[in-house]
Amino acid sequence: MSMHRIRRQVVxxxxxxxxxxxxxxxxxxxxxxxxxxxxxxxxxxxxxxIEGLRTTTRLMNLLAWLLNQRAFLAGELSEAxxxxxxxxxxxxxxxxxxxxxxxxxxxxxxxxxxxxxARALRLDFQVQRECGDGEARALQGRLSNAFGGxxxxxxxxxxxxxxxxxx
Numbered sequence: 001m002s003m004h005r006i007r008r009q010v011v012x013x014x015x016x017x018x019x020x021x022x023x024x025x026x027x028x029x030x031x032x033x034x035x036x037x038x039x040x041x042x043x044x045x046x047x048x049x050i051e052g053l054r055t056t057t058r059l060m061n062l063l064a065w066l067l068n069q070r071a072f073l074a075g076e077l078s079e080a081x082x083x084x085x086x087x088x089x090x091x092x093x094x095x096x097x098x099x100x101x102x103x104x105x106x107x108x109x110x111x112x113x114x115x116x117x118a119r120a121l122r123l124d125f126q127v128q129r130e131c132g133d134g135e136a137r138a139l140q141g142r143l144s145n146a147f148g149g150x151x152x153x154x155x156x157x158x159x160x161x162x163x164x165x166x167x
Contacts, residue, residue, distance in 0.1 A: 007127070008073045014120055015066045021113055022059045028109050029056065047101040051094055055113050058091055062120055069127075088124040091117045 029052030031045070065088045071077040094110050102110075 004073070007123070010123060011066060011069045011073060014116065014123070015063075015070060017116055018059055018062050018066060021109070021116060022056070022063065024109055025052070025055050025059055025113065028052070028106050044101040047098040048106070051098050051102060051106070051110055054092060054094060055110050058113050058117050061089060062117055065120065065124070087128055088117075088121055091121070 029048060031048065065085075068077060068082055068085050072079065072082045091114065093114060099107055099110065
């Protein structure tokens with residue numbers, strides 16, 4: 001199976017999981033239909049608002065990034081266009097003080113969103129590394145052509161082709 005196909009499959013799975021989690025988050029953080037419970041005071045409502053905003057922002061950023069990846073893999077965006085959109089931002093994790101005031105189910109939802117985002121970050125770092133390797137090779141090719149066909153090699157390639165030192 002090609003790396004392109006694996007990447008497409010991973011992006012699709014992350015996209016589906018993110019959509020499901022976003023729907024769960026919408027329900028969990030919707031305060032219009034909430035009746036204040038005995039345990040729920042102003043501090044816990046503020047915590048719910050803060051962590052709700054943080055979680056939905058995390059999920060919407062992830063959905064935007066995944067939509068760009070899907071468009072690229074479908075041939076609707078070029079590599080340059082996807083690069084211009086930028087890498088997935090480093091996530092701001094939840095605040096332990098705020099989390100302590102939330103119900104266990106809500107905390108689990110937030111942690112799930114953090115784990116999902118971390119998985120996408122790993123994929124993005126891999127994609128960025130692959131793009132960076134390709135860009136470096138392209139630059140080396142342009143340098144080689146500019147200097148009359150000189151071979152431009154990496155330090156690892158030079159070390160591997162160097163004659164062995166005499167004892």
